Amino acid sequence: MINENSKEFAFYRTTLEKLVENAPVGFYVLEDGNYLYVNAYYADLVGYSKDDLINKHVTIHQIIHPEDCSFIEHDLDKLNINEQIETNYNIRKIHNKGQIIYTQTHVIIANHNGKITSFGTVMDITKQKLVKQQLEDGSERYKSLFLYSPDAIFTFNREGKFVSANPASEEIIGYTTSELLEMSFIPLIHPEHVENALKHFEMALNGQTSSYHLIVTRKDGVLIHLRITAFPMRENGEIVGCYGTARDITQKILYDQQMEQLAFYDPLTQLPNRKLFEDNVDQLIHTRSSNTQPFAVLFLDLDRFKAINDSLGHHIGDVFLKLVSERLKNNLRKKDIISRLAGDEFTILLPKTDQEKVIQIAKRINKIMMDPFNVSGHSVTVSVSIGIAFGGNKEETVHQLIQQADTAMYYTKKYKKNSYTIYSKELDIKSAYKLKIERDLKQALEKKEFSLEYQPIFDMQTGEVSVFETLIRWNHKELGLIPPSDFIPIAEESGQIIQIGAWVLESACKQLKTWQNAGLPPFKVAVNISTKQLLHYDFVESVRQILKRTNLDPNWLELEITESFLVDDVELVKESLLNLKQAELSISIDDFGTGYTSLTYLRQFPLDKVKIDRSFIKDINRDYNGERITAAIISLAHSLNMTVVAEGIEEEDQLQFLKCEGCDEGQGYYLSHPLPVNLVKEIFLNQSNLK
Template sequence: MLAAHYESLLVLISITVAVLASYTALDMAGRINSSQQKSGSWWLAGGALAMGIGIWSMHFIGMLAFRLPIALGYDLGITFLSLLIAITASGFALWRISQPTLPLKQLSVSAVLMGIAIAAMHYTGMAAMRMTPGIQYDPLLFATSVVIAIAASGAALWIAFMLRKNTPNVRLARAGAALVMGAAIVGMHYTGMAAANFPEGSICRAAVEGVGPGWLTIVVCIVTLAVLTIALLTSVLDARLESETAKLAQSLAVANKELSQQALQDNLTKLPNRTLLEDRLEQTINKACRTNTRFALMFLDLDGFKAINDSLGHHVGDLLLVDVAHRLKNALRAQDTVARLGGDEFVILLEVKDPEDAAPIADKIVRIIGLPYHINEYKLSVSTSIGIAIYPDDGKTRHDLLVNADAAMYHTKAAGRNGYHFFEASMNTNAHNQLELMQDLRLALERREFRLHYQPKFTAADGSMTGAEALIRWHHPKRGMVAPDNFIPVAEKTGLIIPIGEWVLDEACRQMREWHDAGNQQWKIAVNLSALQFNSEHLPAMVQSTLARHRLPPESLILEVTESTAMHDVEASLLTLNILAESGVNISIDDFGTGYSSLLHLKRMPACELKIDRGFINELERGSDDAAIVTAIVALGQSLNLRIVAEGVETEKQKDFLTALGCNDLQGYLMGRPMPPEQFLAAALAVKAVSPGA
């Protein structure tokens, strides 16, 4: 027999290729499993090609490492056939492990088929040498090589199937498995090579007619390594792209979820907002219509919330709303819905069998909401007014149910608050009137329906007139004279108080300009500022431009700000008041004694007068404590060098008491009622005629 030996470098290269081909096979299996059906087919074809070339190259390089004392060569046709067998076997293996399951029976059959194919590839490659006489194989080693091929195929299939999913640390596991699979493939090859015996005098016919091993070794090594490297890089980059796409998709899903929550959820209380409420209300109506059942819709409004919000600040009001929402959620069943419409308004959807079932729940809510709240260092109390509408008795649409529940809620407020009422048809008249009033109010400015009446102010000491307070009146074309108490709250709620307030200031300054031109330069005009108007950042500029437009001296204007408005946000109020005062405008603190003033804050405010609330003046003659309160207010104002104005003076006794107490100015029906400007000048002349020294 001819003595054979191996080139050590090529043996090492063949082992490296075997391990690299094994890892490529495992990685391709993972890509096929994670890809969609269409792209998975491409990965199967590409994987079969790369894996087949890798396994075949390992065998072929191993054969190129084989040396005999005769010239060797390889038949290209037979060599190419062995390559096709390798690619086919690889394709079969990748297809097998891409299936959802791999039972033991199928694994065994697949291992036999693939092992025989690999053995066929090896021995076909050996036949490409076209030896004469033919190669003699040792039966035991031959059978051993086939068994190794089958066992290696079975192990490779099972390992690839188990590692096909991209779990944590899967690449490290694939690297370890590739070493095992590579060793098995190498073992099969070199066992098969050891089984081959070459008799003395053997000739390799392919050495003359085929391709020599010299340059073929270099080409096969370079091409194989390039194919496997490209396949691995493509797989890795595709996996990374897929991972980034998955992360992006997950981020988009989270962002969409957050946007959906923001669109359907109240940001403060985390309750459903108006949009989600309307959707659930529509679904509840459809369900009740199908099943011929009823449900209740409750409209809630907090009593006393505005006073807390104005006096203690929005941050305290917000915390109070959060606590109220928490109590409402805990008081209701899982199938009920509580939503916040905005401000201090809440709506509850209740599943009830009979209308009467809503009463105990409403009573429970009234009781729970009325319990004390501990917000920061404050102990607060609010109550709730509830209106209840029943489907379908009180409405068959979303709009009708909400409007009617709202009407019932306002009826509860009018009846004394802190309770509930079921809707009745008569309540709709008031709700309709409110809606009409709101719509007419939007057109009142455009139609010039507002008028200013002026109530004179007098010096307490000598009774001389010091000026007037501008008071708005609405001459409605159908309703007649609408009292301010009936439309000012609506104007504040809708924000229309801003343009209305600007018109009042402009008209009052225009009128005062006329009176100054008539010789009454000592008069001053007082104008009330609403809370919304006072909080507007454009207020100082608007006041200054109005004064300039009518050529009115700033000291001729008194801006009246209620105590609660001025104390709502002290620092912001001080900033606004200082700007106004520096421009020369007089500042008056209106309704003094009804709010929560701090003497420290009051001392810092650039006010020139305090105006005592009429509520204290009304009770002066009834022996109440109001006389002591008024005395204290006058003393406080005098100590701060402020003028003291008392409004609501209606009797001589009140006038004498306030004058003796030291009030500077008086205002009330006793001296003069609010009147149109055309009457005001005549009344002023009459007062001047009877005043001392006239």
């Protein structure tokens, strides 16, 4: 997997910059006639330093011959806002020392909101120009140039047969001069280029000069790329054939292809990258007419890819991403464009479609991605969250469409998983709600809007309270009571969970010490810890300091972590847990069964308790398989010397089943709802309900 901050990405970027800087052709970037970038070849070609060109001491208008400016300006005048052209120019440039340089320029010119930007490559064709003039002149003094030119020089009769060929022709094409004089040029041309070659040959016979690109087959069978210049051959005022020069540009073509691959394609999957994808969407937006079918942008994110990457290794993760790319390509239409944006994020452009077809495609993607992947001998299953945005009018921008699809994907990932969501403005409202939550979280502690409630966990055999789990509540002054499911993920994303978590931990320890001093029966207090807290560089020390400030014995504090955390940065998590155990704290694994771990996997961590997720408990007396799974978890956890807690007990039958299976502790609304501080004492009057 490659991201923009990785060493691998930096390597590809540095390589691309070196290729451009050291290319055997000139390369430049202009904005409104001023140079933004030139490579060494271009600066040397026109005789200026790069600094003089880039810092506006010299503009393009000082370098292009005045007589050649008019047809370039003509093209610029026709260029509308947000349009671009790609073309070739044969233009003269003026060297710093005054001499004329004949060049062939391939350029892309774009008008972006009135700002004219040009990207061009430049070849020096001065020698070819001289050859052309010398051959047309027919002077004896140019014979040496014919013999010693590094470019191929040849003549054809009106039937296309070779009449002459210089030594460079033999070197480039591989046939001897005598062999060429027995041939027509047609057999040398790649089949796909024959029509173009004949067209330019006819142009020369009609008195026109032209320059074009051909692919030719050498005598040894190797394909080479040639830049051909063809012009009429006259004798006594009549056109009797064609003169031509040919330069081998194979290396330049390969270089250009390599540059394009690095600039527009993801190096891992070979899919189009963000830049190329955005260009395709933007083109579709601006070419779409009123009677054109709509198009759709899909934003895909692999669910829990990080867990796969961390548990199996980054190499396996990279192989997996390649397989995902292939599976997507094999299940979409040829006209659909798939892109890898970054990490495990993909986008798909579906042109000429409608909502019904898009939904069918989204469902198919969800289905095919659930089939296991064989990744270097590992069976890997992953689901995908999809967001969909439809292109409707030219007022939309590519960035708005991708953002809309991203917003819809985020909603899928949070509330559905392995499904899809079509973007609507309602999702923007939810995004605004999320932003308000994130903003107001920063002041919630200061405004004392947080409070704690405590839900008892009972010993299944004695019926006594053994632990109180600490639960945070946020009473917002405008929005009222905000569910933890709304603000905890946002606190995690923004990093505010560090400060909030520290407040919860210290408040719970302080409250437990108060209860102990008041003479309540002995029990522990459990506090949920996020992965960001756990992996924070000074978390263990901060826990020690809280225990010291509150004068609480660490044996009375239990820290709960969610199962999914155990596959995030495994070694760091293990190290942090070991340090907590050395501080004499108890550690439990929460929501077990909802992630990718097994009890045998948990053996590598210093855990004391396993809390079975409520999704298993609710199936008791409804699903025999669910009951067997619950019983198996209890049995295996006991064999690993772990205490077992059942979450979400809501019925008497569930309670009795768990007691019969030997579950150690239980928690749920059937036993007790979470309690505010002032009601905790009352629970000890009713704890005999379990007996």
